[in-house]
Amino acid sequence: MAIKRSAESKATALSAKWPLVFFVLLIVSFLVHAGVRIWGSLFMVEWARIGYGALASVIMLILTSYSLRKIVFTRKMGSMEGWRKTHLYLGLFCVALIFMHTNFKVYGNFGLLMIILFSLVILSGMMGELMYKTIPVWLSKQGSDAMELDEKLKKPGEYLTTADEIAEKATNEFKVFYGQSIRSLFAKRIFPPKYLFMSQSDVIASRKKLFNHLASQGPPKDRMALSSLEALYAERDKVQFKYARLQVMRIWSNAHVPATAALLTAMLAHIWAVSYY
Amino acid sequence: MDGPLKELFSLIPMYERMFDIDDSLKELFSNIPLFKGENQDRVIAHLMECPIATYAPGEFILKNGEFDENCCVLLVGRANVHLAGGVDHIEEDKVITEGEFFGEIAALSGLPRTADIKAADHCAVMQIPKDKMFEVLDEFPMVRSRIEDTYRRRILSNQLRKVPIFADLADSDLDVIKDKATINVFRKGEIIFKQGDRADAFYLILFGFVKVSTSKGRGAKTLAYLKGEQHFGEVALLKENGIRTATVTAINRTHLIKISRDDFVTFMSGRKDLRGALAEISKKREAIAQRMAGDMHLSDTLEATIEAGIIHTRSTHMLDITKCVQCGACVESCAKLHDGVSRLVRKGVRLNGFLMAVTSCRHCDDPACMYECPTGAIARDPSGEIYQKSFCIGCGMCVKSCPYNSLTLVEVHPAKKAGIFSKLLTRITSGRESDWVEVPVSEANFTLEPKGRLKKSGKKVVRCDMCDSYDFLGCVYNCPTGAMAMVNPSEYFSDLIPNE
Structure with missing residues (x-):
């Protein structure tokens, strides 16, 4: 074929x-x-x-x-x-x-x-x-492409908006916790270069550590909201991880x-x- | 008048009478069997302004495969009909004589010409445009019935022979089918029959594309895609239980020849060889279906190409994203070649993970934009390429109607006469001579505008014109990694089409 x-x-x-x-x-x-x-x-x-x-x-x-x-x-x-x-x-x-x-x-x-x-x-x-030869192939294997990444990076505020929406549906207690400890994570400027020096497993480990820490501190009832936020953060991580490599190709x-x-x-x-x- | 023209007209004795006076016109039209019995004054009033073309012997009047939607009446001379693939083979009954009409298949269906027609003598042909023809059909019921009868008879004669299983049938056998068959037209997305239905007919595809799919539980799986000259529906008819094993859906406007179950069974009863051939095809189809069912990748790719409306288009930009390095040369070159406005957007439908059908005009066989245009500014050239005429008013109807979002509405500015420096700059940068440069509205000197240019600033629709003023495709030619290609989807994805 x-x-x-x-x-x-x-x-x-x-x-x-x-x-x-x-x-x-x-x-x-x-x-x-x-x-x-x-x-x-x-x-x-x-x-x-x-x-x-x-x-x-x-x-x-x-x-x-x-x-x-x-x-x-x-x-x-x-x-x-x-x-x-x-x-x-x-x-x-x-x-x-x-x-x-x-x-x-x-x-x-x-x-x-x-x-x-x-x-x-x-x-x-x-x-x-x-x-x-390698980066476009790697990106396509990841189910992604440069056009899509460019689009996502153009609208970094969308992650924060989605995170706010998730928090909005949670309990009042979680909303306060979100405002104090989590919102700032999504409000941070997207900065792909730091992901250049990390492997995929490093990124996952670092995120797990962060969210385990947040889970130990946050209200126990709203585990679902926290895991939704973690999934969103993981998506943000993935975009930055891929974008960092794509940018190296462009700059190189x-x-x-x-x-x-x-x-x-x-x-x-x-x-x-x-x-x- | 002297020379070859005089010679040509001397061979067409009716020519002078044709343009003489009303009486001559009446006489001319009364000799055309198509209009017999109708009010000649009204017929003349309708057809008075239709163009008349003359042809020398051997010249093509119509070409097979070309898009041209005129219905023609042969006023003078004789013409030969050559069915596809048989230009050297002229049958006696395929000769068109004075007063006969032809070209009604393309005019009625909006599809390409199905045969070559060549002038046998010096010919004069009245070309009735599609819109005019429909006006005539609406006003004169007898003309309508004559045209529709002929359409049915000719389309069946022309197309049935092209179907491999009927290619070797005797004429008498084909006549049996012609008498029994009906022509049905299905809209895009319309279901022709459903899995589990009782089989009621056998179908042959005249024009268009259909999708064959099966459903298990909640999910549907695409098994095959069939196009013109292929047939379907025989599997259930040949089986004893007579239950459809798959659902068949029209992918675009599809013309089908339908033969009812009883007629099909009666016809097949005395023809063991044909029955054997159909059984053989059914077997192959089942093997293909099994292969598709076992190969998710293949099935998904087929589904994606169908869903994205790619497989039935004439040409599409295909981007190999494993090769694309995002340099932007494709878009930049497109913009440079088209007055600063790129007609290519490097976005589109992802197929099978590494191919992308890029958003640009796909020059569909069934162009919604052309049908929706209120001013007729969208047209199709004989090769099937859709193009924009200069009198586009920028209403945006085509943009809304395009199912693939392939058209863009852009701001255009009026032009002024170019100075020596501007001319030189255009020549150096684009290699083209241009006496006009586009300017902002405030600077425009409207009196200088050439005929056909917009009088004022406004919106205009742009589409991929396949770089028709250049001898290369800008985006493909300027891609450094060979990631961009212009492909004919039915050839490019030929592996997805069942080979019988």
Whole structure:
């Protein structure tokens, strides 16, 4: 069945081909480089190195043009998906070229800076790709999606309103207890980042602890109202837990761009310095 | 007049007489069997303004599958009818001659054309628009009975042959069915028969879609979805107890051929091969039903696609939410391609956990918006795509009538003549030439407005136009992860349709 096949193909992010392509590229580049060094003349080795560097610079400029494609929607310039895949694979190829250009070594402080910047760009790209592959799948497995989370986060006051409604139906004694100890929990600003450093079981344990404490203090007759509030709080927790991960994916994609800008600046400085000296 | 036109008209001897004087018109209409016996002056008054089109030999007058709701009268020439899939095969009795009418099936049912009609000679055809045709039907009862009789006869002849089990039947056998069959139309959601009812008829789907479901306890389970040219109801008729094993409901406006139990049993009694074929199909159906009953995922997906009104639409945006990274490129590109107003809302109906049918125009076969529009500003092109004409008054009737909330009412502003800089900017950003730029009402110079533009600021309905002024679909083309797709639901979910 078409849709089942579609779901199965996205079962794991590890099913992506690019890590394998990257691994193969690194090995091939090392073998080619070693071959040129062993069997080639000194002249050939030197020109090959310059050639790798020049090709890598051109590719880096091509890679940067993906940013332009991302803002031009109205012209036929190739599908965005095609551009993204080309960007990914050319980026990996560029890594191999850079390694060949540097003889798989680091030369001096500037070389170190270049390698750090380059690693930042590559790692942020890889990490972003990994997140693109895993987080939407994880969210859909949780029976949720980004649109739904965005909607819920837009109306944080709804949880407080619902909590008030639950309390309204309870006894007067519980209403007082709700006003003193529980309402503030729902009135708190929604803050997903803290959930980033917690596992799902941590979140559950923390909530259980909180509500057990409240149950020990609250009026014994209104256990039902308290458990309804706990369920509502659990839903709020879930939204924040998922949203925290979703936001990481969104923010991460922005980390790739400044790192690239820094790398391009350093690359231009490197080319200028090499030409000058 | 000279050249090919003269040549064409010389081959149409009646042409000049047609537009001559009232007497000629009367003579012309009196020769049309459809209008015989009616008051010719009244008929002429109704049909005077109907357009007349001319066709060269071999030219298509109507195309199978296209949406076009005119009823046609052949005034001059001859035309050949080609049933679907048989363009090279012309039967002698499928020739339309002068004075005959055709195209009434699409006009009466609002569904696509069921056959190709090609001009055999130079032809002149009077095209009676659907609304005009209904006026004529209301005023002239004899015309109504002639058209309805022909509609029934033709629809049965055309469609019965397309049903696989009847494909090899002899003409005489088909005539028996034609005599016994009736055509019934069911509204969306109407129950055709219920589980547990006594089986009273056999049904063939002419147009439309039905859902087959069973109920156990309180819950109902969707077992199958059937579409045009498929049949149902034979399982209970072939069984001794004759009790319906499932409930069948019309998913949209559905036209069915109904053959009563007695007629069906009489017809089948002498035809062992047909009985065997039906029994074979019943067996396969039961196997499918069992598979659906055992697979909650499959059954739920089918149910969701039916409930959301997806399966019977012509095209729909499908978003794979396991791939969607929420970059917003789909919505942004849609807005950029359509004057700043996105026709796509990234919300919709979740199917089976990872697919979402996104809210955008689904170009339904049975478009409620088009029927509800008071000004006729919503139309359907031959390919079935629904589009908005420029004279939309923004009343919002279509928005209310759309069962899928796919239409949006937006504020529009008048336009003024673009300056050189604005033109250049439009060209750079969108690659399109435009002499007009939209401006706030306060800045508008109304005298500059081109014909067809709104004279003042107002509301207008926008819908997905499948990016018809571009050669790509903006949202699909600009999705970086391939999460967005435009699909034909019956093909995309073909695994959910029982394969007989």
